[in-house]
């Protein structure tokens with residue numbers, strides 16, 4: 001019933017154009033909302049997903065792969081964007097950094113790559129009619145199809161193969177089809193793309209090979225971010241998880257340790273143990289913070305969850321704050337049920 005109050009639609013950013021795996025992650029996460037209450041906006045890059053979410057208050061969420069991204073011919077890991085946001089944030093409470101964005105959810109997308117062509121091949125015809133094949137895709141894809149590409153090059157030894165990075169898999173399809181059809185290239189050159197079936201269908205590409213991932217059941221994890229709700233202040237961890245695992249609550253934190261203290265990392269991880277917190281992931285990236293004029297610090301990314309209902313988060317915060325050089329609680333969010341559908345396939 002229309003109560004006379006016009007609800008503004010939620011705005012969700014994803015790495016565009018439509019048909020990317022990031023688009024699929026956003027649809028999976030918010031698909032339960034009807035079209036009248038949400039719209040999905042494509043961006044040209046993952047950094048734009050971060051920047052526009054932070055600066056444009058009309059944007060509510062961003063869906064970002066927690067993996068490789070390409071920016072100005074450099075490979076950036078999304079971890080780097082989280083790291084940079086943490087070390088650039090000025091909002092600090094003692095050693096705790098309050099970043100403008102927070103993580104409010106996760107998604108898992110099955111990655112099934114197809115080799116997509118602008119042209120159909122008459123029965124029995126194949127790539128042999130060409131002597132130069134350009135394959136376009138997102139940089140994260142090359143490592144997921146390396147065996148397939150090796151076999152393809154072995155099968156067509158006479159041909160020149162060229163892999164060209166694009167900002168997304170869908171963009172790869174658009175560029176391959178546009179380049180092939182704009183008639184600017186030698187007729188012996190074929191432009192192909194590696195992307196999902198969805199992207200192929202969206203751009204009317206022809207799938208000439210599917211499920212070309214080296215590893216079947218491949219999954220990419222995405223994070224859902226929003227601007228920290230300023231009136232929530234420094235958000236504490238959500239209270240403990242419910243009794244059964246289905247509602248596991250994941251906490252995502254980054255921190256830098258005191259570099260020269262022997263065992264400083266161990267001391268920090270021991271805080272998790274002393275509070276019965278189970279660490280479920282750890283990763284690190286160089287972080288030349290130069291806080292103390294020295295380089296080669298590392299920033300650690302950890303995720304942890306609790307079984308017991310009664311965690312003394314205040315005490316946990318105090319101890320964490322005491323042992324870390326800097327730290328940031330990016331968010332606490334429920335474990336997505338798709339995690340369980342994929343975890344055994346990793």
Ligand SMILES: O=C(O)C(=O)Cc1ccccc1
Pocket residue numbers: 015019020021022023065111138140141167168169170220
């Ligand atoms: O380019 C896309 O479709 C993306 O969403 C980035 C990506 C690329 C490859 C695997 C997972 C996500």
